[in-house]
Amino acid sequence: MVEPAVDLTHGHAHDDHADHGPQGWLKYLWSTDHKVIAMQYMFTGMFMALIGGFMAYVFRMQLAFPGMPVPGFGIVSPGEYNALVTNHGTIMIFWVAMPVLLAAFGNFLIPLMIGADDMVFPKINRLSFQVFFVSTIVILASLVVEGGGFAGAWTAYPPLSADSTYNLTPLGSTLWVIGVGLEFVAFLLGGINFITTLMNSRAPGMRAFDIPIVVWMIVVASILFMMSVGPLLAGAIMLIFDQTIGTGFYNPATGGDPILWQHLFWFFGHPEVYVVLLPAMGVVIEIITTFARKKLFAYRTVIFTIVATGVLSFFVWAHHQFIAGIDPRMANIFTITTLLISVPIAELCFIYIATLYGGSITLSTPMLWGLAFVAEFLIGGVTGIFLGAAGADIYFHDTYFVLAHFHYTFFPIAIIGTFAAFTYWFPKMFGKMMDERLGKWHFWLTIIPFNMIFIPLFVLGMGGQHRRIYNYTHFPELAIDIFQDMRIVATVSLLIMLAAQFIFFYNCWKSWRSKEKAPRNPWKANSLEWTTESPPPHGNWHPDRMPVVYRGPYEYNVPGREDDYWPQNEPK
Amino acid sequence: MNRFFDFFEFSWFEPLIEVGSSYAEQIDGLILTVLIIVGVWFLAAEYVFLHFILKFRAKPGRRGEYIDGKNKRHKRWITIPHLCVLVFDILIILVSFRVWHDIKMDLPEDPDAVVRVIGQQWAWTFQHPGADGELDSPDDIFTVDELHVENNKTYHFELQATDVLHSFSVPVWRIKQDAIPGRTITGWFEPTRTGEFDVQCAEICGFGHGVMAARVMVEDAETHAAWVAANTPVAAASAPAGATPASQ
Amino acid sequence: MRPIATTRAATGTATGKLAVWWVLASEVVIFGGLLASYVMFRLGHPEWADAAAVTNTWIGAFNTWVLLTSSLTAVLAHQAAERGDGKQAAKYLYCTIFGALVFLGVKTYEWWYEISHGYTITSNGFWAFYYTAAGLHAFHVIAGAVIMAFVARDAAKGRELHRVELIGIYWHFVDIVWIFLFPLLYIAK
Ligand code: HEA
Ligand code: HEA
Ligand code: CUA
Numbered sequence A: 001m002v003e004p005a006v007d008l009t010h011g012h013a014h015d016d017h018a019d020h021g022p023q024g025w026l027k028y029l030w031s032t033d034h035k036v037i038a039m040q041y042m043f044t045g046m047f048m049a050l051i052g053g054f055m056a057y058v059f060r061m062q063l064a065f066p067g068m069p070v071p072g073f074g075i076v077s078p079g080e081y082n083a084l085v086t087n088h089g090t091i092m093i094f095w096v097a098m099p100v101l102l103a104a105f106g107n108f109l110i111p112l113m114i115g116a117d118d119m120v121f122p123k124i125n126r127l128s129f130q131v132f133f134v135s136t137i138v139i140l141a142s143l144v145v146e147g148g149g150f151a152g153a154w155t156a157y158p159p160l161s162a163d164s165t166y167n168l169t170p171l172g173s174t175l176w177v178i179g180v181g182l183e184f185v186a187f188l189l190g191g192i193n194f195i196t197t198l199m200n201s202r203a204p205g206m207r208a209f210d211i212p213i214v215v216w217m218i219v220v221a222s223i224l225f226m227m228s229v230g231p232l233l234a235g236a237i238m239l240i241f242d243q244t245i246g247t248g249f250y251n252p253a254t255g256g257d258p259i260l261w262q263h264l265f266w267f268f269g270h271p272e273v274y275v276v277l278l279p280a281m282g283v284v285i286e287i288i289t290t291f292a293r294k295k296l297f298a299y300r301t302v303i304f305t306i307v308a309t310g311v312l313s314f315f316v317w318a319h320h321q322f323i324a325g326i327d328p329r330m331a332n333i334f335t336i337t338t339l340l341i342s343v344p345i346a347e348l349c350f351i352y353i354a355t356l357y358g359g360s361i362t363l364s365t366p367m368l369w370g371l372a373f374v375a376e377f378l379i380g381g382v383t384g385i386f387l388g389a390a391g392a393d394i395y396f397h398d399t400y401f402v403l404a405h406f407h408y409t410f411f412p413i414a415i416i417g418t419f420a421a422f423t424y425w426f427p428k429m430f431g432k433m434m435d436e437r438l439g440k441w442h443f444w445l446t447i448i449p450f451n452m453i454f455i456p457l458f459v460l461g462m463g464g465q466h467r468r469i470y471n472y473t474h475f476p477e478l479a480i481d482i483f484q485d486m487r488i489v490a491t492v493s494l495l496i497m498l499a500a501q502f503i504f505f506y507n508c509w510k511s512w513r514s515k516e517k518a519p520r521n522p523w524k525a526n527s528l529e530w531t532t533e534s535p536p537p538h539g540n541w542h543p544d545r546m547p548v549v550y551r552g553p554y555e556y557n558v559p560g561r562e563d564d565y566w567p568q569n570e571p572k
Numbered sequence B: 001m002n003r004f005f006d007f008f009e010f011s012w013f014e015p016l017i018e019v020g021s022s023y024a025e026q027i028d029g030l031i032l033t034v035l036i037i038v039g040v041w042f043l044a045a046e047y048v049f050l051h052f053i054l055k056f057r058a059k060p061g062r063r064g065e066y067i068d069g070k071n072k073r074h075k076r077w078i079t080i081p082h083l084c085v086l087v088f089d090i091l092i093i094l095v096s097f098r099v100w101h102d103i104k105m106d107l108p109e110d111p112d113a114v115v116r117v118i119g120q121q122w123a124w125t126f127q128h129p130g131a132d133g134e135l136d137s138p139d140d141i142f143t144v145d146e147l148h149v150e151n152n153k154t155y156h157f158e159l160q161a162t163d164v165l166h167s168f169s170v171p172v173w174r175i176k177q178d179a180i181p182g183r184t185i186t187g188w189f190e191p192t193r194t195g196e197f198d199v200q201c202a203e204i205c206g207f208g209h210g211v212m213a214a215r216v217m218v219e220d221a222e223t224h225a226a227w228v229a230a231n232t233p234v235a236a237a238s239a240p241a242g243a244t245p246a247s248q
Numbered sequence C: 001m002r003p004i005a006t007t008r009a010a011t012g013t014a015t016g017k018l019a020v021w022w023v024l025a026s027e028v029v030i031f032g033g034l035l036a037s038y039v040m041f042r043l044g045h046p047e048w049a050d051a052a053a054v055t056n057t058w059i060g061a062f063n064t065w066v067l068l069t070s071s072l073t074a075v076l077a078h079q080a081a082e083r084g085d086g087k088q089a090a091k092y093l094y095c096t097i098f099g100a101l102v103f104l105g106v107k108t109y110e111w112w113y114e115i116s117h118g119y120t121i122t123s124n125g126f127w128a129f130y131y132t133a134a135g136l137h138a139f140h141v142i143a144g145a146v147i148m149a150f151v152a153r154d155a156a157k158g159r160e161l162h163r164v165e166l167i168g169i170y171w172h173f174v175d176i177v178w179i180f181l182f183p184l185l186y187i188a189k
């Protein structure tokens, strides 16, 4: 090891820029340390994942056993069903996928991986979490106010979302928009930090192509987010005005246009899916290279593909609106761009596969999650092609085929990718090793049920089952036994999957309690975060021994070297 | 070249859902085309992926190789597939264009009849032209949640909404179109199978979205004529144009 | 000693300046989305010109002049700060804040006049955009003025002089947004 083991807790690193703020547990609430903020995001995200998962449990139970009281919830009324689906989608995307992948891992990894002691604006970073925290409270409050939570789908199309005589949730819908808007502000604040930190605060010697891909990905995702969310923020202001003071931006009766919202929403909405995709992709690259002991195949091409994806992603939005009444000629253009975006993403997938070639692969728990991400995401990706072909989307739009498509992308991202990242960096974050055996049980008991949930839903979608319908017994073609059996299979699989999460939490608890400390670099990886202690001290490294970078992060099995890895900070 | 894809035009997932309109098989054919193209790619990718995982497991004494993917010889392995994907994309785009064109852009001229479909929270109102074949004439037949059409006839539909967005979807016809308040959207269909089929509302429209179900009755010429005769409003002959909707 | 990350500058540009540019980038798309929506609607609704005819171009022009002048004093403040003359910089900043206050005062009068004549935000589509866009802009003027007050206070004591430039960049942006709003809302009749 390059870095001599020094006891940093008494070094002057601590006092230099320790917060002279409150002490005790309040310290954590007001900390500006990027690692503490990362944990705050992570645990909020984890908590929200449980809520989103619980919602999925309730409405899936209702679909499998319509009309029966759901244990832990009761009878699900049509309005409640819609509210559950709406907020499940909203929470899973904006309060789970983004905070965990982007904010938690972004905050944790960026300074550590580029060899800095913190973000460049620690206070803005803290403000970002505080705004996010308020938004969390707002969205949770929106569920319990009078009239119930917003029930107009996560896409919130007006006029339904704009007028409480239509949606019947006067408070819930406004709080929903405010909550989501605040969340956007939080991520704008965070994003500025990520981007400027990467641009300016890299360790000496770290050139653009020495940056670990996951950092690139998170920062490109932040830029994508920043460039796409603006119009929607403007749209959200208009929506709130429509809801509360009665303007008519989206009301055709007063010269407004409901389709405007769809354009603003999807102009953001499509880049947004890549905003969450890219960090997960990056995480997987770190894991695959580490556990295959392989150099990343074509580093620069990876950067080009994500830039290409990012640019293209601004020109595909109307593929969500093929049949929403837009000019049919426009659909042609968007079919072209949508299909073209498969090219850079396919290339990325091929790069994963090529990276495995000639490796020396260890199937540890993080590696299993990482590989599963690729295998499952491919399903989600190729089913997007069906939808991108406008002719086929006439049939598939808003069926469960779409639903299964995006769960096959989102689940790999938000759940599989998160578990990959979590298990991989757990030693660094908490200074303990996780139990591999429990980890593998958890892995298989999550992956198999996952497929068992959503493959039947693909079939149901092909059978013409539409989304957001609380009870299919009203539709004779959908009420047949075989379809109902598939719904039950999906729900039972979900129950199994949810139960399996206890293994995960038990594993966390057990590892947390264990006395054995994690070494600095348990996986023998190259990037800088592994050169400091686990968990890293305040300031990450001793201020006099900040790392200096000599090479890229993927130098595994370099010919002529004895070790099969070559840390970035090791001089020649 | 497009003719080539006619070959795929058959209803290969009929066990899941029937085929009931003139263009349903075109859509099914497009889906099959895409399925085959991306299916092959998908299986190939998964196969190579799993194969590498199994083949390159860590073994004592064997080191990983050092391949940076920078030189052309190695890069070929991703650039060639990548170009192929582009070619197949273009193929899919062409087939999709044709289907889209036929269904959503080319409105057949001189339809046999025009029906009006009006979505509101949470029911469908259908306005049939009645015996004279003209909409907005006194003998129009208004129904709620029940559309009656004649088999093998070309229809235009005029889609409207009175409050929020709805979406008119008849899965057996593979048809779907959003209804937007303040606009009238015209489309077409030609039923080819008699029977009774589901209409779903495919755009969330509030608490009752899940119960906004309707049925289409596709009838042969005789049955349809009989239905029209039986349901023509009594006052039709005497009432002025734009008569009140008759309940049936 | 300052924290390490904050003092590095791998790009050669100070981090604060980079950050301001990124903030502006994210603001550009917010206003861009709003104005693009407005332009699309305006093209589809020629009758909005009647409503636009009510707005007072002269007041708008006066406010444009006020903002431009305040941008000028922001530039002068920056120059003073470059010279290290914090006191002078603060004075110019106070001038800029004064400009902001005049702008807001005129705006208040204008809105009061229009509202009292029955042209409220719910009157029609034009007025909805008028109040929303100008209101969002006014909100930025207020926020800018408040931040500027803090910067000026520090600058007067000779501290954080580099922030004078940063708030100046932001102020030019607020100015430029108005340069777009003015013709779209007032001149196009
Ligand atoms: C992170 C999430 C994510 C990701 C990554 C994607 C990726 C893609 N999505 Fe998806 N999508 C969603 C999330 C996502 N989507 C969501 C949430 C919705 C619904 C929103 C709602 O209505 O509520 C949706 C809906 C949606 C629609 C609208 C459907 C409808 O409502 O009618 C369409 C249509 O074009 C589409 C297309 C695509 C395409 C082409 C990709 C591409 O990026 C995929 C590219 C990847 C591959 C193609 C796989 C790898 C390539 C190969 C193995 C090579 C072989 C391929 C070819 C030969 C082409 N998506
Ligand atoms: C990231 C996005 C995401 C994720 C992960 C999920 C997860 C799940 N979704 Fe969701 N879903 C959406 C996004 C997502 N969904 C969206 C956008 C919609 C559309 C909403 C709309 O129509 O408006 C939707 C709608 C939707 C429907 C459609 C309802 C309808 O239209 O009527 C259904 C139906 O089955 C469903 C099911 C499920 C199930 C069973 C899961 C399960 O996979 C859930 C299982 C959850 C867990 C197992 C939690 C485990 C996590 C942890 C334990 C935390 C770990 C955290 C750390 C380590 C930090 N979802
Ligand atoms: Cu009407 Cu849903």
Ligand SMILES: [Cu+2]
Binding pocket: A269, A270, A273, A316, A317, A319, A320
């Ligand atoms: Cu999309």
